[in-house]
Amino acid sequence: MGLFGKKKEERFEGMLGVDVGTSGIKVVEIVPENGRLRLSRYGYSEPAGSVKIEGSLLDDAPRAAETLRKILQESSMRSTRAVASLPSSKVFHAMITLPVPKDPKEDLRPIIEAQARKLLPLPLEEMILDSNILDKDLLPKQAADKEKEALVETCDKSKKYIRVLLTGAPKVLVAKYVELFRLAKIELVSLETEVFAVVRSLVGKDKSRVMIVDMGAERSNIAVIDKGVPYLTRGIKSGGNAITSALAASMSVSFEEAEAMKRDLSYSSTQGLPPPLEAAVKPILHEIKYTLQLYAEQEFHDNSTVEKIVITGGSSHVPGLIPYLTNALNVNVYHGDPWARVATVPEARPVLDEVGPRLAVAIGLAMRGKDENL
Numbered sequence: 591m592g593l594f595g596k597k598k599e600e601r602f603e604g605m606l607g608v609d610v611g612t613s614g615i616k617v618v619e620i621v622p623e624n625g626r627l628r629l630s631r632y633g634y635s636e637p638a639g640s641v642k643i644e645g646s647l648l649d650d651a652p653r654a655a656e657t658l659r660k661i662l663q664e665s666s667m668r669s670t671r672a673v674a675s676l677p678s679s680k681v682f683h684a685m686i687t688l689p690v691p692k693d694p695k696e697d698l699r700p701i702i703e704a705q706a707r708k709l710l711p712l713p714l715e716e717m718i719l720d721s722n723i724l725d726k727d728l729l730p731k732q733a734a735d736k737e738k739e740a741l742v743e744t745c746d747k748s749k750k751y752i753r754v755l756l757t758g759a760p761k762v763l764v765a766k767y768v769e770l771f772r773l774a775k776i777e778l779v780s781l782e783t784e785v786f787a788v789v790r791s792l793v794g795k796d797k798s799r800v801m802i803v804d805m806g807a808e809r810s811n812i813a814v815i816d817k818g819v820p821y822l823t824r825g826i827k828s829g830g831n832a833i834t835s836a837l838a839a840s841m842s843v844s845f846e847e848a849e850a851m852k853r854d855l856s857y858s859s860t861q862g863l864p865p866p867l868e869a870a871v872k873p874i875l876h877e878i879k880y881t882l883q884l885y886a887e888q889e890f891h892d893n894s895t896v897e898k899i900v901i902t903g904g905s906s907h908v909p910g911l912i913p914y915l916t917n918a919l920n921v922n923v924y925h926g927d928p929w930a931r932v933a934t935v936p937e938a939r940p941v942l943d944e945v946g947p948r949l950a951v952a953i954g955l956a957m958r959g960k961d962e963n964l
Contacts (some may be wrong), residue, residue, distance in 0.1 A: 604621040630679060690750055717758040801898060806829045807904060899924070
């Protein structure tokens with residue numbers, strides 16, 4: 591489902607998942623081994639919390655390329671092919687419905703593009719648009735397919751509309767990624783949005799209705815997933831740095847000291863959310879509630895709520911966050927495990943469990959290089 595992806599090759603020798611953030615880069619290298627995917631190496635470069643970054647790292651391709659090369663060199667990664675992520679905040683997502691076509695040969699592209707023009711934030715000519723028909727079983731069949739269909743129980747033919755998931759990215763943004771990887775001398779196999787990568791690493795083949803909350807440093811992304819499809823995505827400008835700032839203010843310490851305290855607290859047995867952190871988390875809580883409400887009101891599905899919420903991201907281990915959200919939302923909330931579908935060295939799990947949440951996107955990107963049916 592990723593954007594701009596090339597056809598998968600039969601041979602797979604290793605893939606880099608590259609998550610380019612505003613000020614840092616995270617990289618995971620995954621290789622195939624005995625029919626499974628195995629973690630080879632990982633590395634990341636992130637500035638200290640107090641360092642103020644002017645502009646996005648993507649706006650300075652030479653600096654970004656040098657940062658990427660340094661990570662690969664210091665981590666001894668050998669793969670030369672990569673899948674990279676597009677930030678959810680810069681990518682357009684929408685669900686549209688179209689009448690079920692009567693002719694199997696009908697070209698739906700003009701109809702989809704006409705609908706997209708009404709919704710896109712930029713002219714269609716300035717965007718790269720990807721569309722995915724979710725209700726392929728409702729499309730008219732060729733004669734041979736109809737004979738096969740008669741042998742099995744088919745879908746509800748009373749439905750008159752098909753759902754199409756639209757994803758689009760500005761061509762200018764895509765060009766920045768192309769230039770970054772050209773300078774880094776790494777083959778960019780494909781680009782896809784962060785939400786698809788996180789679904790791959792945290793949800794996998796789980797068909798239940800899941801909400802994923804990815805808590806980054808400056809921004810938190812929220813997505814509702816049903817049968818592996820992101821039906822609703824939203825973002826909020828609040829994340830780990832806001833929580834750290836709240837802790838620093840309440841304790842009268844520096845940002846760096848508060849960040850260290852937050853990390854130490856994440857391994858404590860605290861059951862409740864400390865009062866200073868509760869206020870910082872409330873904007874995220876309100877956005878989660880609003881997203882749940884929006885999803886329940888949508889007409890393109892038959893479900894009223896999600897079955898569970900998975901939390902990931904660098905600040906997902908805030909002490910007391912899981913029980914706090916579980917009680918506030920009346921939904922089971924869990925920490926996501928991005929290593930669940932990747933073979934790792936058991937002895938390394940304590941360290942991997944610590945860094946895993948911040949690498950969830952990069953892990954999902956690297957996993958895309960292999961047949962996802964594995």
